[in-house]
Amino acid sequence: MEQQVQVNNQKQCVKRREVSVAGDEDNKLLQQLPWPTKRPCSRKLDNSGDFDTIQSVKGYCLSKNMPTDMYRPVAGQCGGSPGKFRLADLIGELHRVFAEDHVNVEYVQYLMESYHSDPAEWLKYAKFNKFRYTRNLVDAGNGKFNLMVLCWGEGNGSSIHNHPDSDCLMKVLAGQLTEVRFAWPSAPNTLDEQNGDNDEDLRPMHETGRALLEMDSVCHINDTMGLHRVENASHTDKAVSLHLYCPPFEECTTFNQHTGHKTKAKSTFWSIHGEKVSKKLKIVEDMPDDN
Numbered sequence: 001m002e003q004q005v006q007v008n009n010q011k012q013c014v015k016r017r018e019v020s021v022a023g024d025e026d027n028k029l030l031q032q033l034p035w036p037t038k039r040p041c042s043r044k045l046d047n048s049g050d051f052d053t054i055q056s057v058k059g060y061c062l063s064k065n066m067p068t069d070m071y072r073p074v075a076g077q078c079g080g081s082p083g084k085f086r087l088a089d090l091i092g093e094l095h096r097v098f099a100e101d102h103v104n105v106e107y108v109q110y111l112m113e114s115y116h117s118d119p120a121e122w123l124k125y126a127k128f129n130k131f132r133y134t135r136n137l138v139d140a141g142n143g144k145f146n147l148m149v150l151c152w153g154e155g156n157g158s159s160i161h162n163h164p165d166s167d168c169l170m171k172v173l174a175g176q177l178t179e180v181r182f183a184w185p186s187a188p189n190t191l192d193e194q195n196g197d198n199d200e201d202l203r204p205m206h207e208t209g210r211a212l213l214e215m216d217s218v219c220h221i222n223d224t225m226g227l228h229r230v231e232n233a234s235h236t237d238k239a240v241s242l243h244l245y246c247p248p249f250e251e252c253t254t255f256n257q258h259t260g261h262k263t264k265a266k267s268t269f270w271s272i273h274g275e276k277v278s279k280k281l282k283i284v285e286d287m288p289d290d291n
């Protein structure tokens with residue numbers, strides 16, 4: 001199978017964004033972090049045999065027969081040391097890939113897996129909030145994709161949500177995250193938005209699987225694969241993840257786990273390129289936390 005995303009017919013210049021290493025303040029933070037610099041990658045699945053399967057969706061076809069050189073990440077092209085695939089290399093390669101008319105999502109997932117988390121490279125984007133998880137834009141991808149760092153405090157979790165017409169690739173950079181998947185609610189709940197709550201139609205969301213994602217694990221989801229919720233179940237450790245959305249989306253649908261009730265939620269950023277967003281723009285209608 002070959003999975004491709006139609007991006008658009010207009011080719012754009014590849015702009016590579018240099019990612020600075022941590023400064024003195026960041027180095028102090030680094031020393032305080034409880035995270036190991038490297039942790040073996042593992043993924044545990046339950047009650048869903050095809051949880052990892054990349055399924056075909058409209059306009060997509062996925063090939064298992066890609067030439068092997070497509071799988072070779074380009075290390076050191078953005079100033080990184082030879083042999084090490086740095087965050088700057090990942091961003092540069094993403095720009096190159098997304099400048100094409102079609103993007104192979106399987107290759108993009110491979111790129112995400114090829115980058116091994118180095119806190120010194122992403123710490124400038126890791127801005128926490130003590131009340132909820134934050135979304136921090138790293139690179140807007142010329143409008144083709146959004147790359148962002150999400151920061152999860154102890155016990156933080158997202159709501160159940162979809163990814164409208166978009167592929168989401170999520171990589172754990174630090175700590176552990178639990179991804180819980182759900183089936184789309186059955187038909188009656190689709191009327192909630194127009195008709196308001198109707199107790200007779202409300203029914204709990206059906207969980208289809210869950211995975212414990214450790215450092216450097218990558219998962220992939222789109223709307224044909226179901227819905228999900230992401231949570232940091234730890235009460236003692238923070239977690240950080242790297243998310244790629246292609247194409248970007250500004251609004252998604254969230255679901256109440258107990259009733260299936262749908263709500264539209266706008267996606268906003270806590271910081272952009274390492275700079276916190278003005279208070280006036282913050283989470284006025286941001287994606288709600290777990291429900």
Ligand SMILES: [Fe+2]
Pocket residue numbers: 161162163168228
């Ligand atoms: Fe998501």
